[in-house]
Amino acid sequence: MNDKKTLKSIEIQNLSKTFKIDGGNFNVLNNISLSVNQGEFLSIVGSSGCGKSTLLRMIVGLDRNYSGNILSYGESIKGPRVDRGMIFQEARLFPWLTVEKNIAFGLSRRVSNSEKKELVHKQLELVGLTSFAKAYPDQLSGGMKQRISIARALINKPKLLLLDEPFGALDAMTRINMQQEILKIWEKENTTMILVTHDIDEAIYLGDRVIVLSSRPGTIKKIVPVELSRPRDRSGYDFTCIKSKIYDEFFTKVENPFSYNI
Template sequence: MNGRSDGAFGARVSIDGVQKRYDGAEGPVQALDDVSFDVSDGEFVCIVGSSGCGKTTLFRIIAGLESATEGDVLLNGTRVDGPTPDTGVVFQEYHLFPWRTVRGNVGFGLENSDGDAERRRRVGELVDLVGLDGFGDSYPKDLSGGMKQRVAIARALAVDPDLLLMDEPFGAVDAQTREMLQRELLDIWTETGKTVLFVTHDVEEALKLADRIVVLSKSPGHIREVLDVDLERPRSRSDPEFGAHYERVLDLIRE
């Protein structure tokens, strides 16, 4: 199913006919086939699907870390040909600089663009936004997994990107920390108004977070359906409507 909406012309992000082929030992392998959908300004969209459906490949193409074989990714109407400061990227692995403090990590992307006073103000604002006030002088080795991921989110937000692109960002933390980070991410999204594209294998996580869910199927990776999640936040698995959405997404993935 094509996820393109009537408001595609004004989309913050547009994925248009993206295909990806690799050269395999036994010939070309089609990883993605004709993937098209849009993400509106300020929208929170999750991409879900089973292992091998091409979620991470699509993420890397949208982030400009990999090229599509065919098709385009447009951000604010401009073709994405490589990494851009207009996109803040958060991975499952934290990728923090161990020799830098929390403030040093958060402010890394600002070092060549802001004066010292403005950089300190911006970093302090972000450290507070992600709930790490009082830990600015701490090093990554002294932080829990959840705290490290908060630093990674703050660093991605530091340059005020148009798109926050996240690949399984809470996959490496325990269930309790994961739920806490989900709530905090929604708070950050509400406060900043950022456009968020979030890749996850966890259907429950997608339903708790997303305005819409893009369901990918594999062999090759393609859009099975794009679902609106018309539930009030905060959302609970105990809600019958939540359960109905959950079963629908699972059915689509299994099909």
């Protein structure tokens, strides 16, 4: 039997995805092969429609209709599991449940009431919603709703956390705070995280590597390592050089405002 400590968290092998629309084939992803180490923070960027979110749905097990293979710790992914959490672009909450009950939803029945209460309280503190524990989703702003989604995804302490533009609905300061909190969790729990984002700054600030996907059909155009110490200085020269490399992958025919001789 293989020792899971030696296995990759995720291995994607020759993955392609095609949708059938009006009788025709719509190729979204083409021949993606990628390994993600246990405990790695991977960022994925690419233009709209290149298959970034589709890729996350396949990794979490929500979509099994593809060619190729996806392994999690050496085993083919057959469907969703609690050790693979996902945070979507929009909050997906139950409007009839309070904030604390939305966060608690999905916890194992084996968790005692006292333990459940403690876990929910910690998550409420993490996302800054302790005062809104008894509120309902329709009483909250869009950013607050998304913070509930983040707390709910983290409460089971998944081995792999997939983040599909999770901070897009948050204001600038809350977004930065949540990025820092996600990093604290990542460092403490050794959770493998895969982030899809349109924000290149965010991708560099959080990621150990940045995967640049081509326009549809999405293929891996470039893998950019982010060999910067943490916490990272977004205004620093090295950060800006990495940003320039990624920016060049999208804009090759116009002047790059972040261009440096690198």
